[in-house]
Structures are given as structure tokens and as C-alpha cells.
Amino acid sequence: MPRAKAILFDLDETLIDAQAGLKATHHAVARRLCQYLARSGAKVSEESIRAKLRALDDRMNVTTKYNRDAWWPVLLGEIDAEPKISRSLVKELTRLYWATYAGASEPYPDAEPTLVYLKGKGYKLGLVTDTDGSKGWKKRRIKRFRFTGFFDTIVIGGEDTPHTKPDQESFLLAASNLGLRASECVFVGDKPFTDIKGAKAAGMRTILLKRRDWGIGERADLTISSLAELPRVLGDTE
Numbered sequence: 001m002p003r004a005k006a007i008l009f010d011l012d013e014t015l016i017d018a019q020a021g022l023k024a025t026h027h028a029v030a031r032r033l034c035q036y037l038a039r040s041g042a043k044v045s046e047e048s049i050r051a052k053l054r055a056l057d058d059r060m061n062v063t064t065k066y067n068r069d070a071w072w073p074v075l076l077g078e079i080d081a082e083p084k085i086s087r088s089l090v091k092e093l094t095r096l097y098w099a100t101y102a103g104a105s106e107p108y109p110d111a112e113p114t115l116v117y118l119k120g121k122g123y124k125l126g127l128v129t130d131t132d133g134s135k136g137w138k139k140r141r142i143k144r145f146r147f148t149g150f151f152d153t154i155v156i157g158g159e160d161t162p163h164t165k166p167d168q169e170s171f172l173l174a175a176s177n178l179g180l181r182a183s184e185c186v187f188v189g190d191k192p193f194t195d196i197k198g199a200k201a202a203g204m205r206t207i208l209l210k211r212r213d214w215g216i217g218e219r220a221d222l223t224i225s226s227l228a229e230l231p232r233v234l235g236d237t238e
């Protein structure tokens with residue numbers, strides 16, 4: 001791979017451990033919904049709500065429907081409960097979802113050392129992530145990570161641009177913020193159907209960080225299974 005000038009990253013499940021965060025989040029939301037349903041006499045186990053929420057989370061991610069407020073009536077419909085819930089409970093569940101996720105999703109151990117290494121090698125660094133569905137949530141989530149300071153540009157698709165990935169505009173905005181052409185950037189992300197598809201369409205070289213098999217989506221130029229492999233595949237380990 002010829003030397004790139006910038007390495008751009010996705011956030012969730014690329015730099016931070018989304019699976020640990022989601023596990024805690026699904027527990028918290030299922031517990032709250034179980035309490036809510038018990039009050040109206042419904043007999044649904046917390047475990048079955050959690051299983052349905054896990055499946056819903058995957059489905060909504062694949063179809064890039066990130067607005068959690070819209071998830072809860074769908075989830076209730078799937079657990080055979082009345083899908084009409086109050087506005088205040090919708091808001092409470094969304095708040096609970098993001099607060100739990102933010103508190104439980106830590107960076108992967110190799111995230112910061114990799115960014116430090118790349119910065120030291122003279123690469124510009126960027127973060128191209130998507131909105132959490134409610135404006136401002138993502139920015140607050142990003143701020144708490146120490147590695148945020150390493151990025152020369154941060155673009156939140158769906159907030160800084162009209163659309164989320166895989167639309168190419170957030171990738172192009174990040175390149176333009178760095179004063180580079182897309183072809184001078186390498187994009188590293190975990191989702192073939194958003195990260196790789198969008199970055200490729202924008203004209204970037206792509207590296208899929210394969211945390212799990214999604215079974216769908218674009219092929220990247222390279223595939224790695226951990227961030228620690230990046231220096232080697234970028235050809236900089238002399």
C-alpha cells in the first residue's frame with residue numbers, strides 16, 4: 001500500500017469496545033422495561049427482552065436507524081406488549097441506553113498506543129463517526145476519551161453532514177478538513193456496510209477491522225483483526 005497522509009477511524013467497535021458497552025446497556029434497558037411491563041401484569045422475562053433488544057440493535061445498525069426513541073415502540077411490539085408508550089418513558093429509555101453505554105464502553109487497550117504511534121510517524125489522524133440519533137449525544141460521548149485530543153479532525157455524520165455513513169459526505173468532509181484528497185486517506189472501520197462502503201465510494205483506501213462477521217457488505221482493500229496490526233499493514237514497521 002503506498003504511504004497515506006492521513007489515517008481516519010470509525011469510533012464504536014473500532015476504537016472503543018462497543019460489545020462490552022452494549023451488554024451493560026441491554027441489561028439496564030431490559031431491566032427497566034421488565035419493571036414497566038410487570039406493573040400492567042405482563043409476564044415477560046428480562047432475559048427474553050434482552051434477547052429481543054440484542055437482535056433489534058443489530059437490525060437497526062444494519063439499516064442505519066440510530067434514533068433510539070423510535071426503537072422502543074418497535075421493541076414493545078415484538079415482546080407482545082402494547083407498543084404505545086409515553087413520551088417520558090421513551091426519553092427515559094433513550095437516556096438510560098446512552099448513559100449506560102457511555103459508562104461501559106472503554107477504548108480497546110491497543111487504541112491509544114496505535115494512535116500515539118501513527119501520530120509519531122507523522123500521519124494526520126481523523127475520526128469519522130455517526131450521530132447517536134439525538135443531536136449532541138455523540139459529541140458528549142467522544143469528549144470523555146483521552147485519545148480525542150489526537151485527532152486533527154472529528155466529523156459526526158448526520159450532524160456535521162446531512163446524512164450518516166455509508167453516504168460519502170462525512171468521509172469527504174474529513175479529508176477536506178485535513179486539506180487532503182480522499183485518495184491520500186486510509187479509512188479504518190469495523191462495519192463493511194457503512195465504513196467500508198462509504199469510504200470506498202469517497203475514494204479512500206479501506207481497512208476492515210474485523211471484530212465480528214456481519215455477513216454482508218463491501219470488501220475492503222485490507223482486513224485486520226486488531227488495531228495493533230495497523231503499523232505492519234501500513235508498511236511502517238522498520
Ligand SMILES: [Mg+2]
Nearest residue numbers: 010012013190
Ligand atoms: Mg463501528
